[in-house]
Amino acid sequence: xxxxxxxxxxxxxxxxxxxxxxxxxxxxxxxxxxxxxxxxxxxxxxxxxxxxxxxxxxxxxxxxxxxxxxxxxxxxxxxxxxxxxxxxxxxxxxxxxxxxxxxxxxxxxxxxxxxxxxxxxxxxxxxxxxxxxxxxxxxxxxxxxxxxxxxxxxxxxxxxxxxxxxxxxxxxxxxxxxxx
Numbered sequence: 001x002x003x004x005x006x007x008x009x010x011x012x013x014x015x016x017x018x019x020x021x022x023x024x025x026x027x028x029x030x031x032x033x034x035x036x037x038x039x040x041x042x043x044x045x046x047x048x049x050x051x052x053x054x055x056x057x058x059x060x061x062x063x064x065x066x067x068x069x070x071x072x073x074x075x076x077x078x079x080x081x082x083x084x085x086x087x088x089x090x091x092x093x094x095x096x097x098x099x100x101x102x103x104x105x106x107x108x109x110x111x112x113x114x115x116x117x118x119x120x121x122x123x124x125x126x127x128x129x130x131x132x133x134x135x136x137x138x139x140x141x142x143x144x145x146x147x148x149x150x151x152x153x154x155x156x157x158x159x160x161x162x163x164x165x166x167x168x169x170x171x172x173x174x175x176x177x178x179x180x
Contacts (some may be wrong), residue, residue, distance in 0.1 A: 089125075091171055109152060115140060119133040122136075137152060
């Protein structure tokens with residue numbers, strides 16, 4: 001019996017070893033790509049001024065002074081709007097954290113700090129971020145009480161509508177320069 005069991009374990013392990021190695025290789029390949037991209041982005045950021053100066057020279061040589069001026073006016077405006085948008089998104093995330101934390105404390109939901117943090121971070125991801133945050137929060141609360149988890153979903157939808165229709169347009173819209 002022991003010999004049969006050991007031989008079965010060895011057979012299973014030898015069959016699954018190829019799959020394990022394939023998964024490990026795939027993971028290491030993806031990790032290597034992400035790591036290389038991260039290092040490359042750090043390199044670009046550390047030499048940003050040099051690259052911008054070189055890009056200005058190349059564009060100036062190709063297009064001439066007048067067109068280069070127009071290109072860089074649009075590039076500057078695009079950079080400004082994008083930076084303001086990111087700043088508005090971060091302010092919105094902070095407002096969401098405070099809103100959810102305070103209201104979750106008022107309604108005695110469990111894990112208000114954790115869930116408010118998850119909601120504020122996931123709110124930076126468009127469309128699917130808030131849905132995912134609600135599901136994670138509901139699962140966390142489900143570990144305590146099923147009725148509170150259902151109430152959390154309703155509560156989240158109500159606060160989400162308030163945030164989407166009142167807070168977000170004013171905060172992010174004003175940071176970008178658009179009316180709320």
